[in-house]
Amino acid sequence: LTSTGNFADVNGPYSPIDTKNAILIGTIRMGFGHCRMAMAIASAARHKGLTPYWLDMMSFPDNAASKTIRQIENWYNLGSRLSQNSQWFNRVFWERITSDAGLRLSGALRDKTISQIYAPLFVNVPKGMPFVSTHPWVGHGSVAAGVEGVVTIIPDNYPLAFHLVEGSVHAVQSPSAYMGYRAFISMGEDNNLEHCLPKEEIREVGHYIDHEIVSNIEYDCSLRLARLKKGCSRRFLLTMGGAGAQVQKFADIVGASKDAIKNEKATFFINMGDHKGRWEALEAEFKKAGISYTLHDTWKESRSFIDEHREKPVFGVHVFLHENFYAAVYATNLLMRISDVMITKPSELSFYPVPKLFIQRVGRHEAWGAIRGSEIGDGTIETGSVTSMHRTLKLLIEDTDLIELYCDHIVKNYKQGIYNGAYNTVDLALELQGR
Structure with missing residues (x-):
């Protein structure tokens, strides 16, 4: 996607990756929100004179990562649609699944372990290239592959441990999200946590909006x-x-x-x-x-x-x-x-x-x-x-x-x-x- 809102020619001539004046944005074409955030980062990067490169985990259709994500997305889409057609399903199941299931740090540890299967997608990321992740699976996979300086941008405004990626620096959009993640609010199994997220690992940046809109x-x-x-x-x-x-x-x-x-x-x-x-x-x-x-x-x-x-x-x-x-x-x-x-x-x-x-x-x-x-x-x-x-x-x-x-x-x-x-x-x- 270019800064003018047109689409690049995928069959056009190949250009070597410019690692010195560029940024790599890792995302998942799963729903619209994560790609929407990636587009905003790409727009801002281009405005700042950088070349934004887009790495979509779903662009590798035959590997374990894409197959796993596609299955999860199918179930998520089904649940979303059922929640809009059944108040009972929404109240009893979907409201809980979309909050409690990703709330605890133990779940984030599980996701970190599972995300080892995503690491092969990131082993060739050029060293020293700025890297922004718009989904925790991208973040976990890139960190597992040895990528340094990963920025994990967190969506929504509701603190969920699911979005935390150990080994990265987290960006949030609001003061309440900053406090919620910094203090690990409600993220312990029995609210018995003794430690907080180090302040060096989180930054309140503001809303992720495209340059042409701002x-x-x-x-x-x-x-x-x-x-x-x-x-x-x-x-x-x-x-x-x-x-x-x-x-x-x-x-x-x-x-x-x-x-x-x-x-x-x-x-x-x-x-x-x-x-x-x-x-x-x-x-x-x-x-x-x-x-x-x-x-x-x-x-x-x-x-x-x-x-x-x-x-x-x-x-x-x-x-x-x-x-x-x-x-x-x-x-x-x-x-x-x-x-x-x-x-x-x-x-x-x-x-x-x-x-x-x-x-x-x-x-x-x-x-x-x-x-x-x-x-x-x-x-x-x-x-x-x-x-x-x-x-x-x-x-x-x-x-x-x-x-x-x-x-x-x-x-x-x-x-x-x-x-x-x-x-x-x-x-x-x-x-x-x-x-």
């Missing part, structure tokens, strides 16, 4: 406020997560806004990612409800639409679907800039500088993302019930005060450096290599 925060917020003043159709962005778990939720949101869409009071951008099957399910719901839409399924068409409507009025429901995984993820980055409100579960998108309506989480570990967003003033409280979500959605369509409030705080947060996590992570990786 550098345009004031401009994008000014366009949102101008649209509010003109009474333009309110632009909402719905983003399907990597597990594809929220088809019914999306259908309900758009269905509840049907009159507002018809009266040109609300416009919806829906990024379905690369979930063709989930789009077919949502399309069936739209047809039953009599909701018309426009489908954008080529990267060129999507880029053209976004550029055209940055300031030009837009109406209706627009669906984005891309076969290319990176286009599927990155489309959200482009769409959020032309949106007034992003409607999202409190995932890694919780940390992005766009007004947000937080809908029901998919796993307890996401709860603190909404808390973070609502407390720094760039998003709502999590609207866990259908009635509270509908009420808040109606408020955002009909009134302007919440969006004005969020834009004001986003600009204040920007000036305080809250969204500088990607830049600071790159600086940390360089620092650990003595640069």
Whole structure:
């Protein structure tokens, strides 16, 4: 992915790796969040004049690492979808699995041991090359392979020992996450821990946000406020997560806004990612409800639409679907800039500088993302019930005060450096290599 949002030619000429003016970003194409963080780091690195190299553990399809991860992802996706269709399953099983299962340090030790099978993927990492890991399995594998100066960037805002990688320096996005990991909060088997994470092994860096988003925060917020003043159709962005778990939720949101869409009071951008099957399910719901839409399924068409409507009025429901995984993820980055409100579960998108309506989480570990967003003033409280979500959605369509409030705080947060996590992570990786 280039800094302009286009995609590199994989069949193009090979260039030798530049180890002196580059950074290596290790990630997993498992869900969207870990790759989203990697894209942010790559964007910041390129802005700083570095060449970002991307190492995806899933790019080696026939080895033990990819096979293991793929099986785990299949089960995780199934659980995520079941949690959205069954309140009983969500309450009794999924909330616990997504929090307690990764909470204890004993589990992190188990993951460290299992991750020995990932080490062969990292044995040829050039010595002295800055290395950033966006997933603990990447971190464990690289450390086991002898890579030095690894930066482990931790997602979410809920301290889980699962994300700790012994032998690396950890980056977190908030003060509460810093304290939670530093003190190993609730990470002992019987809360009987006597030691803490050394302060040299953790750094609060801020939110991991792409340079092209951070550098345009004031401009994008000014366009949102101008649209509010003109009474333009309110632009909402719905983003399907990597597990594809929220088809019914999306259908309900758009269905509840049907009159507002018809009266040109609300416009919806829906990024379905690369979930063709989930789009077919949502399309069936739209047809039953009599909701018309426009489908954008080529990267060129999507880029053209976004550029055209940055300031030009837009109406209706627009669906984005891309076969290319990176286009599927990155489309959200482009769409959020032309949106007034992003409607999202409190995932890694919780940390992005766009007004947000937080809908029901998919796993307890996401709860603190909404808390973070609502407390720094760039998003709502999590609207866990259908009635509270509908009420808040109606408020955002009909009134302007919440969006004005969020834009004001986003600009204040920007000036305080809250969204500088990607830049600071790159600086940390360089620092650990003595640069």
